[in-house]
Amino acid sequence: MNTEKVAKHIIQWLKEYAENAKVKGFVVGVSGGIDSALTSTLCAETGLPTLCVEMPIHQAESQVSRAEEHIKQLKERFTNVSDVRVDLTTTFETFKTAVPTIDDKAKVDLSLANTRARLRMSSLYYLAGINNFLVAGTGNKVEDFGVGFYTKYGDGGVDLSPIADLMKSEVYELAAFLGVPNSIQKAQPTDGLFGDSRTDEDQLxxxxxxxxxxxxxxxxxxxxxxxxxxxxxxxxxxxxxxxxxxxxxxxxxxxxxxxxxx
Known part of the structure; x- marks a missing residue:
């Protein structure tokens, strides 16, 4: 893959899409993972306002620290980048008390994991709405079109998908080219939806x-x-x-x- 040309192509595509849609910029949920780091960097490279959003729900400290490191680096590199933290832990806990439960723990845990993703999607669209931004998706080709490893109407609910035609290996290649922090490049991929240390490979x-x-x-x-x-x-x-x-x-x-x- 010609990383430089691919990067320029995606950046130009993002910019043209936003301009044609008559929106001001992008909002990206930043998790501390490689996909959201690459997506937010590509959005920042357009020169359009890019809002990075942290949305912890009982999040592992390692994920939080990587997200914070990435956002700090982006803000130092790009004047068009801003950030906001929306702590959804209390909202998530309130939701759990409002819905019925069953004895099948595996089903309950999976449904609650998907609920985390859907709470985050709602938050991103709220922020997009008040800022006239687009929600940029962070899914790659293997996740989105191979194994369907995402939450329907959660992280799958987006306005546009800039990296969905990139294999995971290509995501890493492009992330290295664009200067994503090494801590993120080396971290084991995880969706962080279960509040434990399980990785994507563990699940898949x-x-x-x-x-x-x-x-x-x-x-x-x-x-x-x-x-x-x-x-x-x-x-x-x-x-x-x-x-x-x-x-x-x-x-x-x-x-x-x-x-x-x-």
């Missing part, structure tokens, strides 16, 4: 490098019986996640009423 069962490989194999029309050992296991993981998460990747189904019934 495969690394992003493995999932990229599987995504490319699927695009080539490969089948499961063409692989053995770990490759077969990874391909099975990828194709299963890709299948069960199609509801996130496809348009919302609409029940069309036949004309003769109207």
């Amino acid at each position: 069962g495969a690394s992003y490098d493995e999932l990229e490989w599987a995504m490319k194999m699927q695009e080539k029309g490969k089948t499961l019986d063409e692989f053995e050992g770990r490759k077969q296991e990874v391909y099975k993981i990828y194709t299963r996640l890709n299948a069960i998460n199609q509801h996130k990747m496809l348009p919302i189904p609409v029940c069309e009423i036949p004309n003769e019934l109207k």
